[in-house]
Every structure is written in C-alpha cells, then in structure tokens.
Amino acid sequence: MTPGVIEVIQCALHEDIGHDDVTTSLLIPEKSRSSARYIAKEQFVLSGFPFVKEVFNVLDSSTLLEPLYREGSMVEKGSVIAELSGKTRSILKGERLSLNILQRLSGIATLTHMYVEKIKGLETKLLDTRKTTPCLRFMEKYAVRVGGGYNHRFGLYDGILIKDNHIKASGSIQKAVKAAKKGHHLSKIEVEVGTLKDLRNAIESGADIVMLDNMSLNDMRMAVKIAKGSVILEASGNIKLENVREVAETGVDLISVGSLTHSAVAADISLKIVK
C-alpha cells in the first residue's frame, strides 16, 4: 500500500469507532463469527476493494475478504460483489467505513466511465484534477484510472502549471516559462491560457503543454490548428457529460473534469450478514 493510505484508514476507523462500538460490545459475543456479502443495489463500475482490504487488515487481520469482480467491472444490480467472513464484531465495526469507501470510489469510477464512453473512438484522453476530497486524493485518483480516465498531477509538487497569477508575477508568459525552465530541467511546463493570443505566446515561449481555460468550441478548434502538435493541448472548464464529446472532437489532446471527483454520486451498495 502507498504511504499515507494506512494513516487515513486508521484515522477513519478511529473516527467511526472511537473508544468502542458500544452496541456491538453489548450484544455480540466476542467469539461470534459471521459471513457477509457486499451487494450492488444498482448498476455501477466497481472500485475500492484494495482499500477495503486494508481496512480489515488494520482492524482485524483475521478477517477474510474475497472480491468476486475485478476493479473496473460493470456490476449489475443485485450482484454479490464480495464475500467477507470473520469475527462478527470486526465485520460490524468495519462495515460502515468499507461501504463509505466502496460507494465513493465506485461512484467516481462510474462517472469517469460515463465520460470515457462519450469520447470513445477519439484520441482525446480524460483527466482528473486536484478538486478531490481532502486526504483521499490518492484513492480518488485511483478510482479515476479504474474508470478509464488518466491522472493529472497529484499535487503542487509533481508538475509545473503556470497560471494567471504566476504570469502576472513574472511579467509575461515568456518570462514565466523562461524562469521555470531555468530552475527546473526535468518537468514539462504547462501554461494556462484564456485566449488564442496567449496560446501563441505560450507556444513561442517553449511551453510543453497548454491548458485552454474555458474556451469556446470555436476557439478550441482554432487552438488545435495553431498548435499543430507542437504542444499538448488540454481543455478545461465547464465540461459536462453533455458537451464532452464536442470538446473532444475539436482535437484537443486532453480534457480535465473536476466533477469526476468533487461531485460524483455514491454508488448504492450494502453489506448483508448471511450467517
């Protein structure tokens, strides 16, 4: 597992259980054992079991979890998607957190999948953003990949993206790109632009990637002509399921969509104890 995931899971288990699961300690004998099933209550793209495994590793490593579908599978309403067995107390203590993770990540994978389906057959790739849930970015970006999308940078630390304010502070796109290149030889330089004029500036300055922020379809088409492959073009801003194909058809290389992670609806999943 990745550094950080265990800490998030520990924090979330502590958040839910606190000093004790009072009801369960009062009513379920310590030695009681059960089997349970995760059930899809609607159709969705499955994501999250690698993290649910860690939930039970942290909580009680004697619990057995067996997913019945691969990550990224489209599961049908009513499907048993995994089996769980172990101490009843551990199952009940981990139930809510495991569902909260599965529902959120499957929601993200499902929404990503819907976008990806829309642009099927085109070269354009779908990207996420940094508009993720605090402390869950690693998990959410994983779900985007599971749903068929690609990841933009993980943070401010692993990519250079020169925005409006950076340009203002530097004096011009040209100066900003030059300064960035001088200090850092190992990253591509991405510049955010709002106009075709600035796109031309960015290209001339030696940018590697240009983000077209909130441009009209027409401008995006022009941008593709201007760039002629000399830079990677990323479309961003106000892109929805309804218009994502039109945007992709302009010929941009990448489309980034914040709602993949900040506004996905939870998939409906339940855990049923069967014996």
Add this chain to the structure above:
Amino acid sequence: MTPGVIEVIQCALHEDIGHDDVTTSLLIPEKSRSSARYIAKEQFVLSGFPFVKEVFNVLDSSTLLEPLYREGSMVEKGSVIAELSGKTRSILKGERLSLNILQRLSGIATLTHMYVEKIKGLETKLLDTRKTTPCLRFMEKYAVRVGGGYNHRFGLYDGILIKDNHIKASGSIQKAVKAAKKGHHLSKIEVEVGTLKDLRNAIESGADIVMLDNMSLNDMRMAVKIAKGSVILEASGNIKLENVREVAETGVDLISVGSLTHSAVAADISLKIVK
C-alpha cells in the same frame, strides 16, 4: 478547534503541497504579497470558513481571512464571500484545499437546506447519517447543522443502535434491548425495525427510539398511530427531495438521509487574486 481537525488539515496540506509548490517557488518571489477574493459562481448556502481559517493558521498564520457572510447564509451568484490577504506564496499554496473544503461543505449545507425547506412547517427534523467521507465526518456533520439539519450519532461510540444482526445474535428484540439496558444506563436505546410487528416488539421491550427502515408511507402512518408518542420514530431509507415531505407528513419525528453527505454536489466557488 476540535481534536482531529488540525490533523486532517495537516494531512491535506501535505497531500497537496508535498515537498514544495514547485511552480510557485520558481515564479513568485518570497516577499510578494497579494489580496484575493473568494467568489460564489452560483447561488448556495455558505459553509466552511471556520475550517478554512484553520487551513491558513496551519499553513501560514500571518495570512488574513475575512469572511463577508455568516455560515449558513444563502449567497448569490457573483458575491464576494470572503477576502484573503497575505504572502502570495501562502495564498497559492492554500487555494486548492480551501476551495475543496468550502465547495464540499457548502454543497452539503445547500442540499440540507433544500430538504429542510421541503418539510418546513412540520415538526419532523432532518438528520444526517454515518455515510460521510472518511476522516471528514466532523466537518460534514457541521455543514448539515449549518444547513438546518440535525446530527445523528457521530460514531459507533456515542449511541446505541440495535440493528438486524444484533437482534439475530441476541435471539429477539426483547432480549437485545434488555441486554443493552443492563449494560448501559446512560444512553437511549434505538432499534431498527422493518415491520410494524417489530415496532410493537421494540416498544414493549422498552426501546426509546425506533428506526423505521424502508417502510411504506402507509406503514409509517400506522407506526405513528401505534407509537402514540411512546417512542421517538425515525424514518430511514430511500428518502429523496421528491418524497421527503410526504414522509414527514406521516408524523414521524425524525428523517435521516444519507445523501446529504455522500452525494451532495460541490458548490461552485473560485479564488481570484485581485492585487
């Protein structure tokens, strides 16, 4: 601030910034100072600034944040909702996390508000659930209150809720309630039931609260008649904006809605540097 919030904020800042905000360090002089504005890009119920204050306290306590609306205000599209000033580098480093928090919490407050508006004039209260984002429960339950809702228990540790599996393990509702009362004198006992027969059992066993799980409107009306105020009744399961008023009109005391926290759509907010 509450124990735990600071840790979540530290984790989230580290998640986003890592070893450095590379672009900003390359392009923004250390001494540069700026003013910026948080702007509502649509209408919503505002929530989140107490936590945003902590973000900047942790990141750089010399940053000044002045919210211009109270938590819970309905803000209009285009409103400047807060002003921020300080080191440009700190503003840029805290921008994304502060927006991610504001957008999520305002989204929850807004959705809660919509539910609360639907049941206006009735005695019924709207509750959240434990279907929250891992590690953000405290913040999200706060946003529910800001939106006019009430909080159900915060975790497995601060309330007794006897569910199906607890009843099965105990043998009967009666035995489960009796055992819970024997071990714990200080909490109300809530029992989840799926039928009116079990409701009667729960009342006779001395339950204080009964959760009516996925009952029909007719059954809920009957439940209210059966209970006659002897227990608190909570409706739960499949309650949406479309049917929440009908549910409330059955006379139940409480309605709990998971989607308040697991499926709220982020409010649209941006941060603009003005000088």
Add this chain to the structure above:
Amino acid sequence: MTPGVIEVIQCALHEDIGHDDVTTSLLIPEKSRSSARYIAKEQFVLSGFPFVKEVFNVLDSSTLLEPLYREGSMVEKGSVIAELSGKTRSILKGERLSLNILQRLSGIATLTHMYVEKIKGLETKLLDTRKTTPCLRFMEKYAVRVGGGYNHRFGLYDGILIKDNHIKASGSIQKAVKAAKKGHHLSKIEVEVGTLKDLRNAIESGADIVMLDNMSLNDMRMAVKIAKGSVILEASGNIKLENVREVAETGVDLISVGSLTHSAVAADISLKIVK
C-alpha cells in the same frame, strides 16, 4: 484492540526503554531465551492481561504470554498468574510496563470489587467517573467492569450531563434541559442537582437522569420518593467503602465513585525469571 491503546503502549515502551535498555544490551546475549512467571504477592482481583498481551505484541511478537486465570478472578497470595516465555531481552524490556499495567488495573478491579461486595443484594449499580489517569481511561474503565462495576460516560462526547455552570448559563434547569433536548434527540439528559427543589425542577423539565450531588442520606431517601421511578437517580460525592451500603439502601439507582480510579492502591505483583 481499541483505537488508542496501541499508541499508549508505544508511548509507554518508549518512555521506559528510550534508545536502549543499556544494562540488558551489555549483559544478556541477543539469542538468550527465558521463561518467567507473574506471581501474586498478595490477594487481589486480577485485571490487565489483554493489555499486557499488546505490550509484548508491540515489543516483540514472538514472546508468548499465557495467563492462568481469567480476568476478574480473585487470585491468592503466591499464585502464579501467568507464564511468559521468549527472548530474555524482550522479557526484561517489557517487565516493568507489564507490571505497571497489571498492578494498576488489578488495584482498580480489586477496589471496585470491594465496593460491589458492600452493596450486594441491592439493585443499585456502582459506576466509575471521568476522574481517571490521563490517557489510560479506556484501560481503567475496563478494570472497573472487570471488578463488577459499570461505566459512566467515557468523555464529554458520549453523554449529556448538565452541571451547575450549564444551568447558570442557560438561566434555569428548565431552559437548559429544553435546549439540550432540542439540539440532541438521541441521548438521555442527565442533570446534576444539589437540592430536592432542583430535583423536582429537573424531573418536571424532562430530565432522564438526575445526579444527586453530595446529598445527605435523608435527602437521598426523599429524592427516591419524589422521583418514583420517573427518572434514574445517581448518587455522587463523598461516597466511601464505609457508607456505600447506606447510600445504596436509600434506593438510588446508581452510585458513582471517583476513588475507584483516582485512588486505588496498586496490587503487588512480581515477575520472576525461572529459567
């Protein structure tokens, strides 16, 4: 194990061992193995082995611990209460912490048991308080249960107890109870009172539990008559082994005793290496 216990054990091991057990590293070969026995040096009610197990799990999970009595057993002076075997270095490093835990928890269980014996045959239950050792509350409240007592709330977070200052700030008992009920539907409301008049106020206001603070035996008897079972009555303040039965005989439902946890005397236990 409960969230938090491992952290306390890690902290305590670090506190005792620091960078190294210097004597042991100098004198005991790394491969040396030993067997040892925990021995009762006086009669007491045993408590603490579940936590001692965690001590050795954290320190060196190859160490074997086999308790020879159940938690809550009355053990006689001279009894071998558990056997321990493993690396000599690990036994010596964990010796002091394991004894410190066993001695404290057995001391608490023993004192609790003495109180419980005093009120044998009566309905009244013995409760602990929040007057516990910082960071060890979970362990100490466990020892109270092992000794036959019951737990009051674990913290400020899992129960409502309206005290003097809350009443003052609210204006009256009635207003305080009303406000608490309005904001929180899921907890019982406990009110602390010093007079029979306030007891009546509390009952009329709808309190669920009333704590009689430092009342005379006569007043407690009156309180029981006034309440007639309409609220749970808890006696608190200056209750000692000498007077606990008299207090219980007044008919109060609960008696809470701070000294169970803040002034229990450590049980006398030693660890002897036998080979």
Add this chain to the structure above:
Amino acid sequence: MTPGVIEVIQCALHEDIGHDDVTTSLLIPEKSRSSARYIAKEQFVLSGFPFVKEVFNVLDSSTLLEPLYREGSMVEKGSVIAELSGKTRSILKGERLSLNILQRLSGIATLTHMYVEKIKGLETKLLDTRKTTPCLRFMEKYAVRVGGGYNHRFGLYDGILIKDNHIKASGSIQKAVKAAKKGHHLSKIEVEVGTLKDLRNAIESGADIVMLDNMSLNDMRMAVKIAKGSVILEASGNIKLENVREVAETGVDLISVGSLTHSAVAADISLKIVK
C-alpha cells in the same frame, strides 16, 4: 516543556473531549467568558500547575491561568490555589483533565513530603522508582522532586542496574560488572543484591552503587559497616511510612519507594466558576 509532555496532553484532551463536549456546545454560547478558581478541599502539597498551563495552551491559548502558590507549597483546606479566566467553553473542556493532573501530582508530592518529613535530619535521601503510570513518568517524577524527593533513573536507557537475571546470564556478579564496565565508561554501575555476601562481591567487583533488596534492618546495618563508604547503598523493598525512619537510621545513603508513584491517593481539588 519537555519533549513528550505535549503529546500526552493532546492525547488526554482528545480522550476526554473526543469529537465535542456535547453538553457545553449545546448550552454555553461560544462568546461566553468566565472566571474560575481551583480550590483545595483538604490540606496537601501542591504540584502540577506547569502541566496545567500546557493543558490550556494546547486547548485554547487565550485562557489565563494564575497559580497563587508555588509548586511544593503546603496549601490549607479551603485555599484558592489558582485563578483561571477565559472562554467558558474552554474552561469547561479543560476542567477535568487539569484536575486529574493536579490531583494526581499533588497526591504524589504530598506522599513524598510525608516520607521526607519522616527522615528529616538524616543524610539519607528518598528516591522514586520506575513504578510509575504509563506515559506519565516525567510528570510523576517531577512531583516527587516537588515533594522533596530525588529521582532514580528515568528509564532503562539512563542508568545501569544489574539485577538477578543479568547476574545469572553473566555467570557471576564479578563477570557482570566487568562486562558492563568494559562496554560503558560513562555510567555508574549499580548492582542489586539480596545478601551481604553478594554485597561484598559487588564491592570487590567495582560496583559504584549497591541496591539492598528487601534486607532486614540488621543486615542493612551490617551492609553500611561493610561498605564503609566505598559504594553508595540504596535500600529498597517493603519500605513504608511506618518503617522508613528506621531504615534511614541504618545509615544507607538512599531509600527508594515505589508507592510514591503507584499508590499515592489523589489530593482533593475542585474548580469553581465564580462568574
């Protein structure tokens, strides 16, 4: 403050407050401010305010605490020992932890003082042991000093104490001392012995300090004669208020007493809000 104290205080505040002080949040307005007094409910030797200061620093650094007596003062029943002012919520949230610390540390200081008074006029010094509360050793050893005692080693890391098991593993006292001296030039070497014969062995082997474990008064007197000042002599085991002076009068240099920290009775202190 010492490394580690802040962590213990954070842990203890979290233990008591959890996600929230529910009663206080429901009933005390956020802006309410109060003054309060710590009051001695019996006579005792005061200890603990430096740590209580840290409690409020961590909880809400705008709270003001003014102790009215120095650490180590004998305070009389009824004395106001400190004044506290600040947000009412913060005072109520910190009340219990601050009292738990003060009561425990004052209890230890008081018991230590009683022992020290018993051996007044003699050269012998009173020492504590490692029989302290897990994670609170630093605070408890501080209270011993405040009460007039001295500290034995803080852990296994800052002193060499060769016990039975170390001797067995080394073959003889002589070999053990020799090996310890060879590996470590900077510490005194203390050896625990149970007989006068072993005392002689220890002295001949070059021990710096010898702990006389559970020896009779006669043997201790002989030990003093044998040692003639060539080693420091520490008496240990079954030393109580009743016999501590007799032990000291044998002429031993040090007397260590475990009950100072493991069995001190909490001092009775309360916090009263005055306006």
Add this chain to the structure above:
Amino acid sequence: MTPGVIEVIQCALHEDIGHDDVTTSLLIPEKSRSSARYIAKEQFVLSGFPFVKEVFNVLDSSTLLEPLYREGSMVEKGSVIAELSGKTRSILKGERLSLNILQRLSGIATLTHMYVEKIKGLETKLLDTRKTTPCLRFMEKYAVRVGGGYNHRFGLYDGILIKDNHIKASGSIQKAVKAAKKGHHLSKIEVEVGTLKDLRNAIESGADIVMLDNMSLNDMRMAVKIAKGSVILEASGNIKLENVREVAETGVDLISVGSLTHSAVAADISLKIVK
C-alpha cells in the same frame, strides 16, 4: 516551512534532549539569559539558518536568532556568522542540533560550490541525486541550490527515470518509453543508457532526457553529436572534482554527482556564549 521539516526537527530535538538536558537543569537557573555567537572555524559557503530558525521556534520561540550573512555567502575563518539570545537553557539545548544542521548543510553547499566553480563559464549544470541522508533530503537539496547547483527529482514520485531493470521488464527501450508516455502525459521521460546504441534507441523512442551512465569522455562527446540537442543529456557516474570540467566540456547539459550529499565533509562551526 515545508511539510515534514518540523517533524524532522522535533524528532531530532527529542533524540538529543530526551526527557531532559540533565546537566543544564541541574546547573543553569531557569531564568538565566545569555547571548551567543555562531563562529566559522574555517572558510566555507554558509547554509542552514532557515532550518536553525525552526529549531529554536520549536524548542523555545522566545529565542532570537540573527544571521549576519546570507545563505550562500562565502564566510571567512573567524567570522561571527550569527547571533543568538534567549534563555540560557534553551540555547544549550538547541546548540548541538543547530550546529549539526549548519555544519552538514554548509558542508554540502561548500562542496557544491567547488564543483560549480570548476565548470564556470560552461553551459552545463550541476545536479544532485537521491543519494541523500534519510529524512534530510529536503534540507540537503536546499543546500545544493544554495551552493549553486540544481536539483534532480526529489523522489520516485516527481519524475520518470527508466533504468536498466525497467527496460528489461518492458522488453526494450522503445516499449518502455511508449508505455510510460501512454500512462503519463505530464512528465518528461528520462532514460538511463550505457551505450551509444541505446542512446540512439532512446532518442528514437521519444525520450526527453537521456542519462549517460559511466560513459567515457569519448563516448560522451559522441553522444552530444548524436543527440544534436534533440534530447537533454545528463552525465552520471564517477564524476569527481578532478574530472568534472572535462565531463562538462564534452557538451552534456547536466552532470549529476552523488557525493555532493553523501560524502560532503562537515564545515567547522562553533557556538560561543558571550554573556
């Protein structure tokens, strides 16, 4: 300060001070205040005061530190490089850690400066590596920049470097580069090669940067001719002060040197209390 630095400083202070600076607590009165000077005992390039500031912020924020030279200054033997004033106890507790940081970072900055001087006038840039001290990478890479060098990637997370083993696992350089480009659009792709043939493969595969591992000067000259600016060339392996200029004169763009961080000799600095 960057996330992580504070934790390292806390760890290091705890490592040095433990439960207490025993000598200082015994001999220096709590109220004693002093002034002290950091003095260069030889000539070197100064680096480290931003972190020393944090040391005293964490330890005792009332301590005042005033560096008298800028980071990166060449200071002469005997120079007073900073003044420090505050509680004597705090100065003594922070002395060793502050010196350990200054000596190490100044050592790195000085060695880096020596390399940079060697290649003065050439276009080639000097880079560090990941051969840094565990947990101190951020500080050490800072010192490299202070000394006039540039930073290679900070970790495995912020750059793609395809080595031998990655190529083997992928089947060929071409396949490896293709797979990397497909999965990641935002980073430059660096490939490590040992032969000119592989260099050609890497260029044809679309690598952005090629690391020439342990090549002869002749091969490096050929590599520059082959690349003709189509990729960035980085020389690596066995580069010392003696041969760095020859390597740079081959025309490579970058030279990375592990010994900058793993084998720099500490600068000689002392702290003198002056009153």
Add this chain to the structure above:
Amino acid sequence: MTPGVIEVIQCALHEDIGHDDVTTSLLIPEKSRSSARYIAKEQFVLSGFPFVKEVFNVLDSSTLLEPLYREGSMVEKGSVIAELSGKTRSILKGERLSLNILQRLSGIATLTHMYVEKIKGLETKLLDTRKTTPCLRFMEKYAVRVGGGYNHRFGLYDGILIKDNHIKASGSIQKAVKAAKKGHHLSKIEVEVGTLKDLRNAIESGADIVMLDNMSLNDMRMAVKIAKGSVILEASGNIKLENVREVAETGVDLISVGSLTHSAVAADISLKIVK
C-alpha cells in the same frame, strides 16, 4: 528494533516514494518477482543490514534479505554482500533507501575501524560524539560500535557533562560539581577543562571523568601524571587519523572524535537485479 528506528524508516520511505514510484508502477507488472544482489564496489567495513531488514519489513514484509557477511566484516571490492528477493516493485522502491543506509553506516564503520587500527595495542578507547546526523544518531552510534569504537552519551539525557557555560553559571568548577552531585546520585560527573589548573580543580571537586579539550600533547601527558588514575581522562578536539596514536600514547583513557559521524565518506555499494 529500538523505539524510533521504525519511525525514521517510515519517514525516509515516504520521503523517497511519496504517493508512488511512478516509473515502476507504469513499467513493472505488479506480479513480477526478482532476485538482486548488494555488491561492494570497494573495500570497506560492512554495517547496516539490521536496519535494511527493517526497511523491507516496513515496505513489504514478503521481501527476503539474506546478508552474506556479518556486521563488522571487512568486505573486498566485488563481493556480493547480500541477496534480496521478492516483488520487483518492492525491490525497486526500497533500493535507494537501503543503499543510502548501508553506504552511510559502512562509511562510519570503516572510518572508525581506521582509527581503531591506529591505536591498536594501546589501552585507550575510541569514542564517538553527539555530532551525528539529525534523527540517525541511534544508527550512527551503532555503526561506530560495529567499527570497533565505543559510544559516548546518546544525548543530553543520559550523562552529565559540565562545560564552560555550566561552570560560568555555577561560579566555579567546584560549585558546579557539588550541585550536580547533590541533585543526581546515579551518574558519573564529567567536566570539560582546557587547562591543567582546571583539571586539578575538577579532580579535587570530585569529578569522575575529565574531558581535556584541545590540549597539547605535552599537556595531555602532564594531565595523565596529575590524574594518576583518580579520574577517567578523555581527549577531545582536533584529533585526526594522523595524530590519534600520539594522543593515545599520552596515556589518556578515551579519545572522542566527531568526524567519525559527521564527516565519514559513504562506502560505494550497488544493488544489481540478477533475474
């Protein structure tokens, strides 16, 4: 393992891997397994595998590490010093940290060994200092022992060393030693002196150890005569490989050398995947 080492390893792994080893995740299949060898690229004294074991325990406990030489062995250039097998991804993720540890600790052990060889046949012992790398002191002092040296105190907490400033604050050496002895009976008292006069003072005051700071060889010879074995003498300051034997031949008991830890050059070691 010692408390603290695991935390340092976790910190260092996180420092290097961050959210992911991007290259490896893109190019190495999750199920791929490999064998690898640690190879000595020059002659050195081996040290570090106990910590490298912990690196892989933390990272992926299914990885197998088999060192082929004992700690402290002199290994020849070209030797395979250990074999490693497991998941290729885990090997690649742990490679750099494991090498950074091995190279540093072997560097220290090798340098220590060189000093120890120089003073072979003499009674004098070689000591390290507190001039270690922040957070790595435990590991570095271990490497000193592996190289044949001895450890001075581990921190300010486990030894009393009275320096210049302590003497100044106390008024005289005599007063300082007296105060230290009064407060602390269990440690030897070491005093740092710069002149033979102060050496005499220290001896008369009852110091156990005297550190001769930066004395000439002549003065050290005189010091040995003055002390006549009544105190342990430690030479310190400006001791190098070139003069260490001369210093030892003066007859001092201990020689402490800061450069053992602050200026050792990393041993050259590589990790080669063999299949």
